[in-house]
Amino acid sequence: MGNSALRTLATLEETPLSEYAGATVAIDAHHWIYRYLTGLTRYMDDNIYTTEDGTELPNVAGVFRGLPPILREDITPVFVFDGKPHERKADEIQSRRDAKQEAKQKMADAAEAGDTAAMKRYKAQTQSLTPAIHETTREALELLGIPYIEAGGAGEAYTAKMVEYGLADAAMTDDYDALLFGSPTTIRQYTGKGPAEKMLLNKTLHNHGITHEQLVDIGLMCGTDYNDGISGIGPKRGVKYITSGKTVEEILEDKGATIDGLSQLRELFLSPTIGSVPDTPLTRTEPDFAQFRAFANEWEFPTQFIEKNISRFPRYAE
DNA sequence: CTCGAACA
DNA sequence: TGTTCGAGG
Numbered sequence: 001m002g003n004s005a006l007r008t009l010a011t012l013e014e015t016p017l018s019e020y021a022g023a024t025v026a027i028d029a030h031h032w033i034y035r036y037l038t039g040l041t042r043y044m045d046d047n048i049y050t051t052e053d054g055t056e057l058p059n060v061a062g063v064f065r066g067l068p069p070i071l072r073e074d075i076t077p078v079f080v081f082d083g084k085p086h087e088r089k090a091d092e093i094q095s096r097r098d099a100k101q102e103a104k105q106k107m108a109d110a111a112e113a114g115d116t117a118a119m120k121r122y123k124a125q126t127q128s129l130t131p132a133i134h135e136t137t138r139e140a141l142e143l144l145g146i147p148y149i150e151a152g153g154a155g156e157a158y159t160a161k162m163v164e165y166g167l168a169d170a171a172m173t174d175d176y177d178a179l180l181f182g183s184p185t186t187i188r189q190y191t192g193k194g195p196a197e198k199m200l201l202n203k204t205l206h207n208h209g210i211t212h213e214q215l216v217d218i219g220l221m222c223g224t225d226y227n228d229g230i231s232g233i234g235p236k237r238g239v240k241y242i243t244s245g246k247t248v249e250e251i252l253e254d255k256g257a258t259i260d261g262l263s264q265l266r267e268l269f270l271s272p273t274i275g276s277v278p279d280t281p282l283t284r285t286e287p288d289f290a291q292f293r294a295f296a297n298e299w300e301f302p303t304q305f306i307e308k309n310i311s312r313f314p315r316y317a318e
Numbered sequence: 319c320t321c322g323a324a325c326a
Numbered sequence: 327t328g329t330t331c332g333a334g335g
Binding site for chain 3: 319320321322323324325326
């Protein structure tokens with residue numbers, strides 16, 4: 001599974017963050033946190049983010065590094081946390097779990113061999129979003145006046161709908177699923193430095209002369225986080241078959257293949273379960289840096305590290 | 319993600 | 327020859 005096929009189909013354009021000045025961006029919290037966790041554990045000494053009782057909270061340091069550039073553009077970030085994953089994602093979740101387990105083993109081996117660089121590389125791969133990380137991330141967002149929402153299902157689906165409903169101007173995630181969930185505009189590859197990448201649904205559809213429904217069908221044939229695709233079909237043949245007027249059902253018949261619960265999968269992307277959405281746009285409030293300092297202190301973060309991060313935030317009225 | 323092998 | 331697959335960094 002996995003969906004690198006969508007990468008070759010997607011229309012991607014470079015975009016400076018300033019293009020979204022004053023806008024609201026719905027951020028896939030899971031992806032955001034994970035990105036910073038792996039990045040940070042790779043380069044930072046772990047005693048900086050480990051508390052006395054051994055709890056590792058690299059999020060407290062990492063999650064906020066990306067915020068100042070966004071706030072300086074007067075962008076309102078809205079973090080969207082995942083709800084319960086769809087049961088069809090179970091296999092994908094299991095294989096990620098297996099990969100982490102394998103990385104753990106390799107990390108232990110590297111530690112044994114005294115290979116610190118390899119150890120850190122594998123450690124990054126073992127990172128997962130623990131309950132403690134979830135809890136402290138929400139708490140810190142509150143202290144920094146950043147709004148967040150709990151999605152009723154997949155975060156990517158929720159952020160896509162927020163853009164569709166006009167509650168946000170763009171979704172932010174690296175996940176190509178955003179296209180299948182119908183996000184009109186998705187910001188990818190945001191690093192806080194240099195331009196990001198925007199992925200546009202309309203241009204993608206127009207480039208291939210297909211509808212959103214057809215894109216979903218192509219995705220399902222190539223394989224997604226929720227299903228194995230049809231062996232021998234990638235992005236090229238997928239587009240070719242669908243634009244020649246064949247239906248997925250016909251292609252399956254030709255290949256003697258099956259996709260379990262095809263209509264359920266289509267629904268999953270075209271009308272995902274998202275839970276309730278707010279009826280008014282979310283706004284941010286003034287950060288409480290004093291409380292944030294106290295919070296960081298509680299988690300034993302070095303003061304100079306926290307101060308450095310705070311100094312990057314735009315100036316608010318004291 | 320990049321690359322070479324396998325395949326239609 | 328172009329496309330997909332699968333291993334490895």
